[in-house]
Amino acid sequence: xxxxxxxTLKPSVFDPQGKTIVDALRSMGYTAVQDVRQGxxxxxxxxxxxxxxxxxxxxxxxxxxxxxxxxESYRVEVDDERSQESGVRRQETA
Amino acid sequence: MxxxxxxxxxxxxDHDAYYAAKHVLGQQAEFIWHKDTxxxxxxxxxxxxxxxxxxxxxxGAIARFSPIMTRVREFADAGGPVIGICNGFxxxxxxGLLEGALLxxxxxxxxxxxxxxxxxxxxTPFTCGAAVGQVLKLPIAHGEGNYYAAPETVxxxxxxxxxLFRYCAADGAVSDAANPNGSxxxxxxxxxxxxxxxxLMPHPERACESVLGSADGRVVLESAVAALTx
Numbered sequence: 001x002x003x004x005x006x007x008t009l010k011p012s013v014f015d016p017q018g019k020t021i022v023d024a025l026r027s028m029g030y031t032a033v034q035d036v037r038q039g040x041x042x043x044x045x046x047x048x049x050x051x052x053x054x055x056x057x058x059x060x061x062x063x064x065x066x067x068x069x070x071x072e073s074y075r076v077e078v079d080d081e082r083s084q085e086s087g088v089r090r091q092e093t094a
Numbered sequence: 095m096x097x098x099x100x101x102x103x104x105x106x107x108d109h110d111a112y113y114a115a116k117h118v119l120g121q122q123a124e125f126i127w128h129k130d131t132x133x134x135x136x137x138x139x140x141x142x143x144x145x146x147x148x149x150x151x152x153x154g155a156i157a158r159f160s161p162i163m164t165r166v167r168e169f170a171d172a173g174g175p176v177i178g179i180c181n182g183f184x185x186x187x188x189x190g191l192l193e194g195a196l197l198x199x200x201x202x203x204x205x206x207x208x209x210x211x212x213x214x215x216x217x218t219p220f221t222c223g224a225a226v227g228q229v230l231k232l233p234i235a236h237g238e239g240n241y242y243a244a245p246e247t248v249x250x251x252x253x254x255x256x257x258l259f260r261y262c263a264a265d266g267a268v269s270d271a272a273n274p275n276g277s278x279x280x281x282x283x284x285x286x287x288x289x290x291x292x293x294l295m296p297h298p299e300r301a302c303e304s305v306l307g308s309a310d311g312r313v314v315l316e317s318a319v320a321a322l323t324x
Binding site: 012013014016017020065066068070071 | 151152155159187188194195197198199200201202242243244276
């Protein structure tokens with residue numbers, strides 16, 4: 001089962017890489033870009049009997065390893081094969 | 095007494111720590127591979143600097159799950175003195191043995207230079223030989239040394255006197271200009287609530303002989319020897 005984890009710095013944490021990117025974009029003329037926050041994206045292919053099982057396992061993995069809860073938040077997406085065609089994704093956020 | 099120097103794949107200050115403990119201080123020292131499950135009767139545990147697991151994911155994030163870390167946690171819980179230097183500090187934070195996190199330096203540059211830190215507290219096994227307010231000239235070499243914790247955590251560790259080292263000028267004055275990496279409250283090193291686990295970004299083990307530019311770091315390791323021989 002295909003799952004995705006998005007890890008981002010909490011809003012209260014300064015992101016020097018995002019700041020550098022937004023400064024570069026401004027200097028390129030993209031003055032409409034107000035802010036950039038850089039994060040991480042993971043694709044996990046897991047064996048699971050249901051989307052709920054996959055979601056709870058991947059959330060656990062995100063909590064323990066992929067994200068550091070002191071500075072980061074994460075969001076889990078599970079692509080349900082049936083709902084994938086209709087573009088529906090189920091999400092879990094922490 | 096015996097120092098255990100834990101070696102993770104990518105540690106690169108392990109030999110500096112070994113040299114300082116064995117050849118400068120004249121103590122026993124032993125390397126412990128991260129896959130080992132025994133600390134071999136060590137009295138002090140050192141998590142050295144370097145780039146464990148290539149800094150993949152986050153600094154220290156993978157190393158904290160190494161088999162030896164279970165023993166290190168037990169040793170720390172039993173009151174044994176543990177010091178994490180640079181990457182070792184990052185590992186202790188990821189492991190939750192210390193509070194907070196280390197972010198990229200505020201100007202993103204890898205910093206490799208001598209800095210000054212002020213000793214804030216002396217009731218720990220790694221600062222008991224120093225004086226409060228003593229200024230140490232120590233090298234730093236890191237890209238992620240910008241100490242961060244939630245405001246309530248910073249308030250709590252300040253109230254509990256867990257901040258042991260602060261970046262400062264040569265005269266001991268703390269200022270934004272003397273803060274190399276943007277650390278909150280100029281924090282360079284902290285201890286846990288029980289005060290036996292210490293982490294810091296500067297490298298005392300690389301400043302134990304004047305030929306290296308400073309011998310100020312020696313007091314940190316000598317403190318451990320003094321603390322355990324009393």
